[in-house]
Amino acid sequence: MFITFEGIDLSGKTTQAALLYKHYKKAGRKVIFVREPGGTLVSEKIRKILLDRRNKNIFPLTEFFLFSASRYQLTKEIIKPFLKKGFIVICDRYYDSSTAYQGYGGMVDIKYINKINKIASENLKPDLTFLIDIPLEESMKRRGIIKKVNDRIESKEINYYKKIIAGYKKLAKSNKDRFKIIDGCKPVSDIHNQILKILKNFKI
Numbered sequence: 036m037f038i039t040f041e042g043i044d045l046s047g048k049t050t051q052a053a054l055l056y057k058h059y060k061k062a063g064r065k066v067i068f069v070r071e072p073g074g075t076l077v078s079e080k081i082r083k084i085l086l087d088r089r090n091k092n093i094f095p096l097t098e099f100f101l102f103s104a105s106r107y108q109l110t111k112e113i114i115k116p117f118l119k120k121g122f123i124v125i126c127d128r129y130y131d132s133s134t135a136y137q138g139y140g141g142m143v144d145i146k147y148i149n150k151i152n153k154i155a156s157e158n159l160k161p162d163l164t165f166l167i168d169i170p171l172e173e174s175m176k177r178r179g180i181i182k183k184v185n186d187r188i189e190s191k192e193i194n195y196y197k198k199i200i201a202g203y204k205k206l207a208k209s210n211k212d213r214f215k216i217i218d219g220c221k222p223v224s225d226i227h228n229q230i231l232k233i234l235k236n237f238k239i
């Protein structure tokens with residue numbers, strides 16, 4: 036079972052992915068939790084390049100290739116081998132993030148994205164993708180509250196974020212078999228319970 040979490044920054048992906056991981060761990064299930072970009076030594080190094088605010092002149096395609104390189108390494112080194120060993124793999128972002136951010140965000144041709152996503156994942160598809168949906172205003176509100184230092188990606192324009200939110204919704208619509216849209220404005224424990232309920236129906 037390959038479960039991914041998607042959504043804009045501060046939507047609650049890491050919170051929910053970590054809760055789900057703890058849930059399965061406590062239940063004695065074989066489970067791992069990885070994040071994107073990252074999750075391997077090489078991928079974490081690529082993550083540093085991507086999030087470094089000094090790297091102002093990365094072209095959109097360079098950025099996409101870096102994400103994809105990180106993803107390929109993570110897929111080959113960790114995700115696929117662990118799935119083969121019967122683990123539940125929980126991933127905080129996967130290729131839908133590239134489609135939403137670089138593709139629907141308007142930076143890279145969606146045709147390139149679709150093609151490279153398939154290569155970088157070796158045709159692996161998440162069994163279930165939780166799209167934690169929050170309005171942009173909620174993301175901004177949370178940003179203000181937690182006073183997080185914006186990294187390079189998080190300091191992009193508001194318009195860009197609106198395109199991403201809409202893009203995620205389009206993705207969910209065209210991949211109804213695996214996408215579950217979750218209202219991210221509900222309390223953390225409510226969302227967690229909703230996720231557990233959905234997973235129960237998947238009988239894992």
Ligand SMILES: Nc1ncnc2c1ncn2[C@@H]1O[C@H](COP(=O)(O)OP(=O)(O)O)[C@@H](O)[C@H]1O
Pocket residue numbers: 042043044045046047048049050051177181219220221222223226
């Ligand atoms: N359902 C929620 N309601 C209110 N605040 C939340 C909720 N889920 C997460 N948060 C808070 O929002 C911030 C971002 O959460 P996080 O899980 O790191 O989001 P992401 O990984 O999507 O960027 C954190 O301060 C977290 O405590």
Ligand SMILES: [Mg+2]
Pocket residue numbers: 048049050127
């Ligand atoms: Mg996160």
